[in-house]
Amino acid sequence: MEYILHILVMVCIYGILAVSFNLLIGFAGLFAMAQAAFYAFGAYATAILTLKLGLPFPVDLLLGVLITAFIGALVAIPAIRISGTYLVVVTLALQVIVIAIATNWKDLTGGTDGLRGIPSLNIFGYALDNPGRFLPAAIVALGICFWVAWRLANSPFGRALRAMRENESAAEAVGKNLLYMKVAVFAFSAGLAAVAGSLFARYLNYVGAESFGIDETIYMLAMVILGGTGNLWGSLVGAAVLVILPELLKFVTLPTEIADKSHLIIYGLLLIVILRLRPEGLLAERSTMRHLPHVDDTNRHGAEMTAPLPKDEVTLSGNDLHKRFGGIVAVAGFNIVLKSGSITGLIGPNGAGKTTAFNLLTGFLSLDSGTITFRGRNITGLKPHNIVRAGVARSFQDLRLFTKMTALENVMVALPNQAGDRVFDVFFRPMKIHREEQDNLVRARAVLDFVGLTHKAYETAENLSYAEEKLLVVGRLLATGAEVFLFDEPLSGLDRTTLAEIFPIVRKLADSGKTICIIEHNLDVIKELCDVVYFLDEGHAMAIGTPDQLMNDPALATRYFK
Template structure:
């Protein structure tokens, strides 16, 4: 019977590994293939602490978590510089180096000879020796890890992780500090893998580098992808399936020389077939949540005038003439091309300023400079008396400037509701430390945030779609969602990049009506639009850009009446 208990313990072990790896790859989209390295660092740290320093097993476990989390955080740094394919290779490098250290730093690790005689844990003075006694411990440890991972994944922190996976740039534009989140998630995944490592070391009582190879990392990846990236239950199912299957092979009369390569071929086939025919895995990310919108407590989805979600409705502030944002002599070149050439521009508080001009006039570049995605070569950008030059996108976002993108940059595989909630500012609950130490506060804050998000969705008319994935909305609905997400940032200054492009006339009307109401809530708006009817219906003043310079500004009727400008605009 011990044998089956052993298999069950292995399942518990790999559950920890696969769920923690899922945080990296499934939730944050960080494609690192080095989880076995974290697993190994945890195992070695824990083993060495007990063997050389006489630490008790729980203390060694704690040490292993801390050390591995630190290593994880450091590894997060190259991950900030590269994404995708390059991260894969960098993580391969990390995996190989860690393996090399285990194999070659003999004074510490004894190399291939490994560390033997690692003590087993004691619980209430009883040494846990037999697999049967180990199993309950394994289940409890794996259960705790699973709960921790699950709580993180569904917390506001986890929501930001998914937003980063979906669109890093958009997440930055909403004020998320990508650096913090990436390093935190690497440290977190590393710390959890260390639990598995420590657990393994004290269970088997012998470790050597061969347990922590690239193959092991690939196996963990296969478990997560087959089970379903972005869904922890998927990882659980994948673990049970992929750990049991090869053990079952031991009972079939397949010649050994063929069994192992055969098993590897099976993993390979699973990978190829799953990415081709079932990329979401056995249990996809949204298989459970789709179509069941979480209606917040209190269930009221009507927008009340002066509601808090939109900001306080102010008595007629529009056109008070105070400058909110001023660009002075801003210049930006790409290679030899001057995208902005001594551009000066003022956005007045409470007004909707229209930005028009032919393609390549520098309109979007101006947005990119204001929001910190690009740095100007010269000139100054003042916002409420503060210089914005040199500030990072998420910092600028937090000052109250929010932008939309021509190509929308929604978070397509997140629900409509989550797209809005993630944009709400000041969510201290996104801090990792708070999720655990202030759980009731998190739950309360979360309820309030959901309510506010619902109000915003109701404002743009998408309340019924709250539970759907953003990618499943129609184009017009997606544009409305962009607006709702933008409003959720609570920014005072909204930079709208072609909010009405590609829409049918009815939808254009609807979105114009919404935008027109915004100054009532104290919003200042700058809108780039090619549809001159939209500009006419919305904006005053209108600024005309050409070749990176302001060449005219004034009331819309006045600008559009100029035949000279029309010639430039239509490229005559």
């Protein structure tokens, strides 16, 4: 029956939209409220290119997708600098502006009358001019769009997106280029929405501004959330439910004057009920399960990881670092030299500038003055992800694990030089990425073995105990393959038994020639672990020496050790 076929066509179109929107909201965590504007670009591109320039299929579609993807990428540029609520406002603004232009640029868009007479799709002389004929094309389009989104979401790139969603700075700290990721995901999301727009124009043979308002964006948002964020199948289900449900409700017979309004009331109530029953959405986010490789394979990588490096060489050094915030001096004239194979402790009272020093050394804060070198190379002013890639990684005092991802994924995402982080490779070098993933699984297994979390590989990070979380932080840092590790209070809040588990791990790393620097308050830990200790106060090193030297220094004792 044509009516059912028509509804299915609409399910396909909204399926594409919901899937594309889920990439942004569910995977990248970018709350951009302009999806209907991207949808509009696709629809108007097809309408204008076919009507005014007479371009044939698929030229209109491809041009529409490219233009929209480009505009999506432009939106990503403010998105890199702003976050959260400001992104909502910028994109809402974009949504309103696009519709205003569609309404007011009458020569081009036909104003509120819209554009009519858009030619139907014509495949080898076979016109797709009714729902039955159009549905196969819509299903193919949905299939292709879903595949593209699925490929992206389940690639290393998709994993990185989810890491960025969980915590942007932590994603940077494991070497991810946020700008690249945001631009790419916006371009893909917008481009896919444009496919839906083009389908819409071809199917209705009509495009008008009223079809792409903010209410459409909200409608798509409801599909994504109802279906389950971070689950692409969920978006399909969400789209199907929200398209079909109102049609089913039309069969509830009521007096004319209240019928349609009552249907909407029931619709609203059902929406609430479904969400109450399934607060995670109809289909919850799942990690892509993988089987860990056997132990034999991992030994090789385990050995690789702790393969001895030459010791006692200067790796990271900071020279005369300065940083002030407004009138407050945070770091002033700080010098530090870290050597391979040794563990350096950073101690000092609260507000002494320890964490600020870490932020400066890893590019999370920009220096006012001073230079940072790594193995003789000047890395001053590099972005955090580039500093990680160069070989200097850091952890955060507040852990910043990717909480909704499994322990295994937390480690996998941190592994260096993943070709799968690049969307080009995701689509055009699938075999390479497949091999690389197999390899990386082995590496990840080795890391998990090393920190003793193999049995928790498939647990999401939020379900780990505090001690396990701390171990995972170490594991994630280790996975970056960096040579220098800056740990910000990795041991605080742990009991003696857990400390006894972690000490050997840190020691082992240092013994293998890694460079380690630890911010710590617990003097017992310092004494037990560190080779050199910097005592920081008022933004610079007041004293440097072995733990014993510093603790026996009378001046420091009165100031700090008491």
